Amino acid sequence: MDSATFLPKYLHLYRRILEERIHDRRPIGIDVTVDGLAFLLGEENTIKLFQSLMALKERARMEEKRKRPINIFLLNRGRASDRLVSWIALYSQYVIEFCSSVDSTKEKMVIRKSPLPDFKPREGGYRFWIERGRVIIE
Structure with missing residues (x-):
């Protein structure tokens, strides 16, 4: 290649x-x-x-x-x-950043960019993890 x-x-x-x-x-x-x-x-x-x-x-x-x-x-x-x-x-169009946390099973998820007209990054972001095969965003 x-x-x-x-x-x-x-x-x-x-x-x-x-x-x-x-x-x-x-x-x-x-x-x-x-x-x-x-x-x-x-x-x-x-x-x-x-x-x-x-x-x-x-x-x-x-x-x-x-x-x-x-x-x-x-x-x-x-x-x-x-x-x-x-x-x-x-x-x-979208930029989503995942950052590892002290708890290795959960990560911080921050949406940095979006084409939505009223988009504003959420202070602190979201918590993201997978539990029993399901994606959970809090």
């Missing part, structure tokens, strides 16, 4: 999944960790890939009549540069 072939391969696979599996449902994609991609391809190449991907998504939004996908990009902030974090935040 390299930066020249990643996006064409990704798009080919994505289109195939849309045609064969998704049909008229809204697709949700969880992609590799962005910090891992930057490690494999280099930070500059990863940023360029995201710029290309966002341009392709905008073109598809205008030209294609189908439900728009929800993409979830995971980022380990401890492994990424501030520059990479800034670029990903710029392209993201």
Whole structure:
């Protein structure tokens, strides 16, 4: 895998999944960790890939009549540069940060960015954990 072939391969696979599996449902994609991609391809190449991907998504939004996908990009902030974090935040509609707490089974969840018109970050955030296979947000 390299930066020249990643996006064409990704798009080919994505289109195939849309045609064969998704049909008229809204697709949700969880992609590799962005910090891992930057490690494999280099930070500059990863940023360029995201710029290309966002341009392709905008073109598809205008030209294609189908439900728009929800993409979830995971980022380990401890492994990424501030520059990479800034670029990903710029392209993201939502930014949700999870922080470990003293109790290792519960994390603090803070919504940093949202396109909702009246959005204001909640002071202190939320608590997030999984209990008996269920996600709990308090």
